[in-house]
Structures are given as C-alpha cells and as structure tokens.
Amino acid sequence: MQDADKEALANQRKEPEYSSLLKRMLTGEKLALAKLVTAVENDAPSVPELMEAIYPKTGRCYSLGVTGPPGAGKSTLVDKLIARLRAQDKIVGVIAVDPSSPFSGGAVLGDRIRMQRHALDEGVFIRSLGTRGTGGGLSRATGEVLRLFDAFGMDAVIIETVGVGQTELDIVDIADTTLVVLVPESGDTVQTMKAGLMEIADVFIVNKADREGADKMASGLKGMVELNDCGASDWKVPVLLSQANQDQGVDEIYEELNNHRDHLATHTSKGERRAKIRRRQFMEILGHRFVKKVEVLAREDERFRTYLKEVEQEDANPYRITKAFFQDEEFARKIFDSV
Ligand SMILES: Nc1nc2c(ncn2[C@@H]2O[C@H](COP(=O)(O)OP(=O)(O)O)[C@@H](O)[C@H]2O)c(=O)[nH]1
Ligand SMILES: [Mg+2]
Known part of the structure; x- marks a missing residue:
C-alpha cells in the first residue's frame, strides 16, 4: 500500500472519533474541546480536516x-x-x-x-x-x-x-x-x-x-x-x-x-483585515503541510534518502542538490498528490 493510502486509511479510522468530538465540542462540552486542543497541540493527522470543518464557525x-x-x-x-x-x-x-x-x-x-x-x-x-x-x-x-x-x-x-x-x-x-x-x-x-x-x-x-x-x-x-x-x-x-x-x-x-x-x-475595514488574516493563514498552512510532507518523505522514502546520503558527502553542495530535488518530477508528484 502507498504511504498516502495508509495515511488516508488511518485518517478514516480516526474520523468518526474526531467528528463526534467536534459535535460534542460545538454543543459546549469542555472535555471534548480539551481533547481537540490536545490533537491540535500534537499536530495529529486529522487536524487539517478538523480545522477545515470548524473554520466557518470562527x-x-x-x-x-x-x-x-x-x-x-x-x-x-x-x-x-x-x-x-x-x-x-x-x-x-x-x-x-x-x-x-x-x-x-x-x-x-x-x-x-x-x-x-x-x-x-x-x-x-x-x-x-x-x-x-x-x-x-x-x-x-x-x-x-x-x-x-x-x-x-x-x-x-x-x-x-x-x-x-x-x-x-x-x-x-x-x-x-x-x-x-x-x-x-x-x-x-x-x-x-x-x-x-x-x-x-x-x-x-x-x-x-x-x-x-x-x-x-x-x-x-x-x-x-x-x-x-x-x-x-x-x-x-x-x-x-x-x-x-x-x-x-x-x-x-x-x-x-x-x-x-x-x-x-x-x-x-473588517473585510480588509480578515482578508489579510486569511492570506497569512493560507501561507502558514501551506508551508506547514509542505514541511510535514517532506519530513515524512525523509523518514519513509527510500529514494529521498539517496538525496540525504548525497548531501552528507564531503564535497556535497546542498544548493545544487536542492535544485535537483525540485527538478525531480517524481517528488513533485509525491508531494502534491497527497498533501
Ligand atoms: N510588587 C508587585 N508585585 C506584583 C504586581 N503584580 C504582580 N506581582 C507579583 O509578581 C509576581 C509575578 O507575577 P506573574 O503574574 O506570575 O508574572 P508573569 O510571569 O508575567 O505572568 C507574582 O508574585 C505576583 O504576585 C504588582 O503590581 N506589584
Ligand atoms: Mg505568567
């Protein structure tokens, strides 16, 4: 199974739990809120889904x-x-x-x-x-x-x-x-x-x-x-x-x-202020998820590890290797397919 599929499956398993917590939180249950805060604090895999669901209520x-x-x-x-x-x-x-x-x-x-x-x-x-x-x-x-x-x-x-x-x-x-x-x-x-x-x-x-x-x-x-x-x-x-x-x-x-x-x-202007906030949030979320994705690749992807090995070499040039990475279409696909 692909990593992305595994992750999706794990999310699915967690989904009912989070969605019921979410419902309970929205009816004013503090314990449910506390659990969701912990999920956010731990940057749990379901957090993006969770935040997406609550966003309209903020x-x-x-x-x-x-x-x-x-x-x-x-x-x-x-x-x-x-x-x-x-x-x-x-x-x-x-x-x-x-x-x-x-x-x-x-x-x-x-x-x-x-x-x-x-x-x-x-x-x-x-x-x-x-x-x-x-x-x-x-x-x-x-x-x-x-x-x-x-x-x-x-x-x-x-x-x-x-x-x-x-x-x-x-x-x-x-x-x-x-x-x-x-x-x-x-x-x-x-x-x-x-x-x-x-x-x-x-x-x-x-x-x-x-x-x-x-x-x-x-x-x-x-x-x-x-x-x-x-x-x-x-x-x-x-x-x-x-x-x-x-x-x-x-x-x-x-x-x-x-x-x-x-x-x-x-x-x-409230609209202007909010637009600015949303723009910043978007950049932040994008950056965060990109970094997380790269971290997962660094941990789990064999081919990514060859880049790491290469960069560890005595005469390696991290800039050149980064350029090569960005030109590597397989990674572009891996990152964007499953973010
Ligand atoms: N002398 C004096 N002590 C204060 C005043 N306000 C707070 N403190 C004391 O300063 C200490 C640190 O307060 P705290 O609220 O924990 O500071 P924090 O680290 O900024 O959150 C505590 O012992 C407070 O009781 C004040 O107006 N005058
Ligand atoms: Mg304090």
Whole structure:
C-alpha cells in the first residue's frame, strides 16, 4: 500500500472519533474541546480536516494578546481581566504560551496558580501550550487553538506569551489587541525599542507601580510613543500604570481594551483585515503541510534518502542538490498528490 493510502486509511479510522468530538465540542462540552486542543497541540493527522470543518464557525471572538518579560505580572493581570469579562457574562478562553519551555511545566504552573480562582468557573477555559509536541510550530498551534476556542463560542480569548524579543511567536498576527506589560526593572526605553515592543503594542502597561522608577518608566514610554506617532494610525497608544496584584489600574486597562476594540471596528475595514488574516493563514498552512510532507518523505522514502546520503558527502553542495530535488518530477508528484 502507498504511504498516502495508509495515511488516508488511518485518517478514516480516526474520523468518526474526531467528528463526534467536534459535535460534542460545538454543543459546549469542555472535555471534548480539551481533547481537540490536545490533537491540535500534537499536530495529529486529522487536524487539517478538523480545522477545515470548524473554520466557518470562527471569526466572532475578540482576541487579546498579553506579552512582556517573565515575572512582569502578566498572569496576575490576566486573572483580573478574566474577572472583568466574567462580570459581563463573557465566556473566556486563556492560552498561556511559553516558547522557552519544551514542557508546559514550570512557568505555566505559576500561571495556573495565578488564575486558580477561575479554574472551576464554567465560563472560563484555561489551557497552556509549550513547545513540546507542536512540531516547532507554536505559532501554528496557538492560532489553531484560538480558532477552536472561537468555534466553541468564546467571546474573548486571552493569549499570554513571554515576550523577550523572540520572533517565534508573532502574537500581533494572532491577536486583535496586543498589551505589552513592562515593569520598572524592565530597563530603559531603548531596550524596549530594541525588543521590537514599540511596533507591537496597542497598549503599554507599567505594572508594579508600587516599585521605584515606575513613573519614570511610564513617562519615558509616553515620550517614545509620541515620537513614534507618525500619523499612520489614528490609534494613540496609551501608557498605563498598574498594580495588578492589588487590582489597581485594571479598570483603566479594561477600558482601553474596549476602546481599542471599538477603534478596530470603526477605523479598519473588517473585510480588509480578515482578508489579510486569511492570506497569512493560507501561507502558514501551506508551508506547514509542505514541511510535514517532506519530513515524512525523509523518514519513509527510500529514494529521498539517496538525496540525504548525497548531501552528507564531503564535497556535497546542498544548493545544487536542492535544485535537483525540485527538478525531480517524481517528488513533485509525491508531494502534491497527497498533501
Ligand atoms: N510588587 C508587585 N508585585 C506584583 C504586581 N503584580 C504582580 N506581582 C507579583 O509578581 C509576581 C509575578 O507575577 P506573574 O503574574 O506570575 O508574572 P508573569 O510571569 O508575567 O505572568 C507574582 O508574585 C505576583 O504576585 C504588582 O503590581 N506589584
Ligand atoms: Mg505568567
């Protein structure tokens, strides 16, 4: 049997299981949602089918990205924001992403504790994602989990990520609004610029306002925001002080989030924005499936292995061999027949 046939058969066997999970998820069953999230996290073979099926049910929820250095108080703040959303009867999803950890262990355990009081709330669903199992595609997995949450019927999804200037997870591409949480210890504004936070922040928070240097940090950020304001956008990035652990300044943050959301609704064409998102999703899905296909070939295809052997040779030129690979019609067929 051909590899592709085997894969199709395996998918068929799994299909009933996934489609019943999907039905249960769409009727609001959290356990079914949890299982589907795990499938997405593990990049299970049925995921493309699954995502295709739920896609028409997405595009309704508001997504909020919360990023900043470790220990800035992101989870503490998220906990307080969940409370605000719940007070308005919104169904809330939280995705806690830790790109630095292969396991969704340490940091996320802290997150869980910080958000503990919401764990038993029917209207809150908290899930953590580490790099383990995601095939390196943490950004893909996060986007897909967000779409699952969206299809489930969440009104708002908060994505907490550790932002240390890494580009692995481009939260801006995923979230409607991006909140950057800094602390007085985060250093000067030059560092903030270097980390690229200026470009991604829709709202800046200086948390731990009880600490020395908070006002200075905030005014530095304000100056930077003004300088950066080149009129390209009508949105003026607010800089707010907070003490998340004391629930201080959180109402103002919540208000600005709503302002930004309204701003998006009135100032940007929804159609245009969505088109851009779909274009990016298409490129991402295409790239991901192509890479996966090549990985399968590398593992299972005898003839592909001759390429690998060749490239391992002392004087091999990987560029020349890549060119030869692309000119090899058999592989073109193998890749495109079964993607
Ligand atoms: N002093 C002070 N500590 C805070 C404040 N907000 C949060 N914390 C504490 O900072 C620590 C790290 O918070 P956490 O929310 O886990 O940070 P995260 O890593 O950004 O998610 C915890 O011990 C919080 O209680 C604040 O405004 N002031
Ligand atoms: Mg945290």
